[in-house]
Amino acid sequence: MTAPTDGEAAWRLHDAAAILRHWPGEPVAVVYSAATADSFLVDAGSLDLLRLFMADPSRALTRAELERRLTHDVEGLDERLQSLASSGLIVVAAP
Amino acid sequence: MRLDSLAPGDLRRRLSGPGIDLALEPFVVRVGTPYARVAEGLQRFYGSRALTTDGFADFHVRVEPTGLLRRLVRPQCRFTLDGETPFRPLPADQAFPLFEWGLNWAIANHAHDYVVIHAAVLARAGEAVVLPGPPGAGKTTLAAGLMVDGWRLLSDELTLVDVASGALHALARPLNLKNDSIERVRALGGDMRFGPVVTGTIKGAVCHISPDSASEAARRQPARLRWVVIPALSAGAAPTLTPLTRAEGLMVLLENSFNANVLGARAFDRLAGLMDQAEVFDFEYHALDEAVGYLGRQLVAGRDATLMAHTA
Numbered sequence: 001m002t003a004p005t006d007g008e009a010a011w012r013l014h015d016a017a018a019i020l021r022h023w024p025g026e027p028v029a030v031v032y033s034a035a036t037a038d039s040f041l042v043d044a045g046s047l048d049l050l051r052l053f054m055a056d057p058s059r060a061l062t063r064a065e066l067e068r069r070l071t072h073d074v075e076g077l078d079e080r081l082q083s084l085a086s087s088g089l090i091v092v093a094a095p
Numbered sequence: 096m097r098l099d100s101l102a103p104g105d106l107r108r109r110l111s112g113p114g115i116d117l118a119l120e121p122f123v124v125r126v127g128t129p130y131a132r133v134a135e136g137l138q139r140f141y142g143s144r145a146l147t148t149d150g151f152a153d154f155h156v157r158v159e160p161t162g163l164l165r166r167l168v169r170p171q172c173r174f175t176l177d178g179e180t181p182f183r184p185l186p187a188d189q190a191f192p193l194f195e196w197g198l199n200w201a202i203a204n205h206a207h208d209y210v211v212i213h214a215a216v217l218a219r220a221g222e223a224v225v226l227p228g229p230p231g232a233g234k235t236t237l238a239a240g241l242m243v244d245g246w247r248l249l250s251d252e253l254t255l256v257d258v259a260s261g262a263l264h265a266l267a268r269p270l271n272l273k274n275d276s277i278e279r280v281r282a283l284g285g286d287m288r289f290g291p292v293v294t295g296t297i298k299g300a301v302c303h304i305s306p307d308s309a310s311e312a313a314r315r316q317p318a319r320l321r322w323v324v325i326p327a328l329s330a331g332a333a334p335t336l337t338p339l340t341r342a343e344g345l346m347v348l349l350e351n352s353f354n355a356n357v358l359g360a361r362a363f364d365r366l367a368g369l370m371d372q373a374e375v376f377d378f379e380y381h382a383l384d385e386a387v388g389y390l391g392r393q394l395v396a397g398r399d400a401t402l403m404a405h406t407a
Contacts, residue, residue: 019360021367026340030349032363037356039349039363041342 010060011081011090013053018089020054022047036088045074046084053090060093099142107134116152118145120315121255121264122206124198125152128190130172133158136191139288140269140305154201158194160187176201185296192293192301195269199252202266203353209264210362212254213351216263217246218318223263224394225254225323227351230298233328233380236276239304240387243285248310249318257317258358258365267314269303277302279383320369322394323347324378334380334389344375 017034029047031040042050052061052069061069066077074080084090098117101109109115114127119141128134154176161171161184171184174197181200185193203211214227215238224246226234235251242248249255249265256263269290272280277292277300288305305311323344324336348366349355355362374397380386 017360019363019367021342021345021363021370023341023370026342028340028342030342030345030363030367032360034360037359039346039355041346 008062008064010062010093011053011066011085012060012093013050013057014089014091016057018050018054018057020047020050031089033089038088040087040089042084042089045076046080048072048074049077049080049084050089096146096148097142098144098146099138101146103134103138106138107131110134110137114155114157116147116150117141118147119198119266119268122153122202123147123151125155126157126194128158128194129160130158130187130190132188133190133194136194136290136303139290140303143311154198154205156194156197156201158190158197189293189296191290192271192296192303195271195303198268202253202255206255207354207357208258210256210258210355210358210365211353212256212348213252213353214254214348215251216249216254216318217241218249218263219246219391219395221316221318222321222398223249223318225263225320225348226326227254227323227347228326231328233276233326235270235272236279236383237326237380237386237390239270239272239276239280239285239287240283240383241391242287242307242310243280243283244387244391246391247313247316247318248306249314256320256365256369258361260317261319261365261369262317263320264317265310265314267306267311269305271298272302272304274299280304283383320373321398323370323373323375324390324394325376326378326380329379329381332379332381334378334382334386336376336378336390336393339375339377341370341373341375344373345370347375 015035019032022029027044028041031042085092110127111129114125117124117126157175158172161173170187172187172190173180173184174182174193214225215234216223216225228234238251251270286307290303292300292302294300345367
């Protein structure tokens with residue numbers, strides 16, 4: 001994992017082989033993780049986060065960088081990160 | 096040669112020996128057993144199926160008595176697949192249900208050319224409705240009702256999605272009715288053949304019935320997924336369809352799949368692709384005849400409305 005540079009904990013996609021399926025107009029999407037061979041239903045807020053990770057799957061993103069790159073507020077950002085981490089979709093690295 | 100072309104004595108002799116290779120499309124099953132009740136069940140439900148002679152079978156199964164002592168006191172039978180015994184023995188009078196349940200297990204755990212989903216599946220004009228749900232949700236009862244109402248039964252238990260093509264393949268094997276549903280379905284009429292009611296099983300009283308003749312005749316015709324309907328029996332409820340998202344429908348199919356974890360991304364991609372053209376509903380119901388009529392009308396009406404919108 002890329003080492004965080006600003007002292008924050010960082011997150012990255014658990015595996016680059018995640019597949020996202022989202023149908024227009026639907027508030028939820030499904031993600032397949034090759035790492036866990038499992039599928040997860042995610043809501044719109046978490047979907048925005050996942051798209052950031054999937055756009056550059058090899059990078060670790062700090063919370064500050066996530067906030068900069070998000071084009072709008074994601075309600076409950078910390079809780080969503082925690083939820084995605086507990087699902088095994090992203091991993092957390094301590095600073 | 097068809098199975099029912101064998102005289103009962105000849106069939107029993109073959110089954111007691113090396114077994115017969117039975118074409119249960121899309122599979123061939125080599126089955127052997129000394130039990131007359133299994134031979135009778137095979138004759139009743141698979142009489143029109145072909146016996147293959149090329150020596151290949153996808154599954155080698157037997158239903159046999161357990162040890163000598165058990166043959167004398169509370170006799171039991173066991174199911175074997177390729178000589179292995181995956182389940183605990185059951186009372187000998189459950190030999191035919193054990194064959195059916197064991198074969199379901201064998202298909203669900205080994206037929207990895209298909210995404211195998213724990214769901215009933217029926218079709219009308221080539222368009223399939225898949226009914227996933229846990230035991231007790233009423234899948235088989237609803238499937239039997241829809242079949243009598245003119246839908247073609249592909250399976251009451253296992254939906255087979257061809258990984259390569261996405262087509263849904265029929266098994267057209269017997270439906271496994273349980274407890275109250277036996278008489279509810281018997282009251283519907285139809286040309287299904289009912290087997291004996293076997294009591295005291297882990298599922299209560301069970302009765303296998305054949306698909307209707309139209310479903311058996313069309314068993315080689317695949318269908319394409321059009322609807323996913325998640326049934327829930329609810330006391331006193333009027334039949335109600337509630338739309339769900341395709342993402343939710345995909346999750347339900349994945350959660351009810353026996354082998355999506357084996358097939359991995361291929362299963363995900365295939366099922367997600369099928370959902371592009373599907374509609375998904377929760378379906379709450381109680382009275383079977385009301386449910387069947389309502390469901391058929393709503394699904395067909397929805398399809399016609401979609402067609403009108405696309406052609407307008």
